[in-house]
Amino acid sequence: MLSLHIPDKESLTIEHVILDFNGTLAVDGKLIPGVASRLEELSPLVSLHVITADTNASARSELAKISCTLKIIGKNRQDQAKLEYAENLGLKSVLAIGNGRNDGMLLQHAALGVCVVQKEGAAIAAMQAADIVCNDINDALDLLLQPHRLTATMRN
Numbered sequence: 001m002l003s004l005h006i007p008d009k010e011s012l013t014i015e016h017v018i019l020d021f022n023g024t025l026a027v028d029g030k031l032i033p034g035v036a037s038r039l040e041e042l043s044p045l046v047s048l049h050v051i052t053a054d055t056n057a058s059a060r061s062e063l064a065k066i067s068c069t070l071k072i073i074g075k076n077r078q079d080q081a082k083l084e085y086a087e088n089l090g091l092k093s094v095l096a097i098g099n100g101r102n103d104g105m106l107l108q109h110a111a112l113g114v115c116v117v118q119k120e121g122a123a124i125a126a127m128q129a130a131d132i133v134c135n136d137i138n139d140a141l142d143l144l145l146q147p148h149r150l151t152a153t154m155r156n
């Protein structure tokens with residue numbers, strides 16, 4: 001469990017982190033350097049879930065050594081499928097990280113949504129739905145590992 005304190009807002013108790021794969025954890029289907037070690041550092045604190053359309057058909061092999069649940073979704077209504085997955089976990093306990101149009105609903109309804117831009121860019125819909133936009137996934141994961149950064153970004 002991760003307790004996130006945001007001044008003027010209720011504290012967030014995050015039990016699940018839902019991550020998109022392509023454009024978020026990976027570029028061209030390959031895990032981005034630095035991601036695996038950060039996910040391993042986070043895994044004792046929260047449950048990690050990777051939910052993806054698996055465009056490059058590489059998620060299972062790339063994530064084989066990482067302590068996470070992998071959910072590969074179908075071709076249609078992917079935004080709805082990602083949201084429903086989070087609803088089943090309990091939206092209030094979910095922090096979501098993604099970059100694509102199909103992450104928009106998830107980023108909007110999760111307790112906290114983080115959009116990443118990096119090499120593949122971010123859909124405007126995802127960016128507008130998020131609470132925070134990061135240049136890259138390692139910065140986004142470091143917000144969770146060093147939550148005072150997140151507090152500083154979110155305070156009003």
Ligand SMILES: [Mg+2]
Pocket residue numbers: 020021022023024098099100
């Ligand atoms: Mg993506």
